[in-house]
Amino acid sequence: MIAEPLDAVFTALADPTRRAILARLATGTATVNELAAPFPISVQAVSKHLAVLERAGLIVRTREAQWRRCRLDPAPLRTLAEWVDKYRRLWDDRYDALDNYLRDLEETHNEQTP
Amino acid sequence: MIAEPLDAVFTALADPTRRAILARLATGTATVNELAAPFPISVQAVSKHLAVLERAGLIVRTREAQWRRCRLDPAPLRTLAEWVDKYRRLWDDRYDALDNYLRDLEETHNEQTP
DNA sequence: TGTATATTCAACCCGAAGGTTGATTAACCC
DNA sequence: GGGTTAATCAACCTTCGGGTTGAATATACA
Numbered sequence: 001m002i003a004e005p006l007d008a009v010f011t012a013l014a015d016p017t018r019r020a021i022l023a024r025l026a027t028g029t030a031t032v033n034e035l036a037a038p039f040p041i042s043v044q045a046v047s048k049h050l051a052v053l054e055r056a057g058l059i060v061r062t063r064e065a066q067w068r069r070c071r072l073d074p075a076p077l078r079t080l081a082e083w084v085d086k087y088r089r090l091w092d093d094r095y096d097a098l099d100n101y102l103r104d105l106e107e108t109h110n111e112q113t114p
Numbered sequence: 115m116i117a118e119p120l121d122a123v124f125t126a127l128a129d130p131t132r133r134a135i136l137a138r139l140a141t142g143t144a145t146v147n148e149l150a151a152p153f154p155i156s157v158q159a160v161s162k163h164l165a166v167l168e169r170a171g172l173i174v175r176t177r178e179a180q181w182r183r184c185r186l187d188p189a190p191l192r193t194l195a196e197w198v199d200k201y202r203r204l205w206d207d208r209y210d211a212l213d214n215y216l217r218d219l220e221e222t223h224n225e226q227t228p
Numbered sequence: 229t230g231t232a233t234a235t236t237c238a239a240c241c242c243g244a245a246g247g248t249t250g251a252t253t254a255a256c257c258c
Numbered sequence: 259g260g261g262t263t264a265a266t267c268a269a270c271c272t273t274c275g276g277g278t279t280g281a282a283t284a285t286a287c288a
């Protein structure tokens with residue numbers, strides 16, 4: 001099993017702190033200190049979280065004087081959505097197939113015991 | 115930060131072995147041994163993976179003689195798709211806003227330096 | 229009843245993940 | 259240049275996740 005970029009994205013999103021950071025960034029860009037403010041953890045810890053998000057391609061950090069401005073990059077979300085949709089379709093199809101199968105069983109049963 | 119069910123789903127999907135198990139189950143139900151066969155790890159390790167998937171609600175295990183038959187449950191995937199779509203929409207909107215902003219800047223610039 | 233098979237439980241190992249504190253780098257401002 | 263602020267780097271601690279092996283449980287079968 002090759003290491004997929006999907007690993008990094010799912011791993012990044014598995015942490016509630018990181019999802020909260022993304023939620024904050026969805027309302028606009030922010031610096032590391034601004035992002036860290038609402039959390040009861042150190043700025044260094046938040047900095048680590050940002051590194052994880054950056055590795056997953058979910059955010060981009062740019063230098064701006066002594067600040068690092070963070071902004072979202074929705075690209076990996078598209079990949080994720082494709083993955084989810086693919087599986088949902090597969091599974092829904094299977095469920096449809098199962099439904100049909102059960103319906104057939106039912107009908108056959110009804111025919112045998114009218 | 116309350117522990118969300120989303121945590122369990124993202125965590126479950128972060129592991130490539132577990133995603134492979136889901137891929138296998140997308141083609142139909144299977145027993146633990148059947149699921150374990152393709153992997154170079156022990157049956158016990160696979161059993162643990164299945165527990166993680168079950169906790170996330172992604173699979174259901176039913177007793178069948180001495181076997182445990184596993185089947186997918188696509189429900190959490192729907193929740194996930196909703197989450198992803200919500201964020202994608204938010205972010206795409208922001209990007210549209212940024213695009214418009216940059217376009218406005220450009221136009222203003224062109225007016226000032228014709 | 230006894231044995232084989234399927235699966236889980238329990239105890240353990242090891243490395244990675246999330247947190248801390250302290251030091252370092254980089255840019256601004258007086 | 260000297261001091262302040264923003265952020266990262268480095269070292270460390272503790273918890274958790276994925277793996278192992280060995281024992282226990284449950285069911286089928288002869």
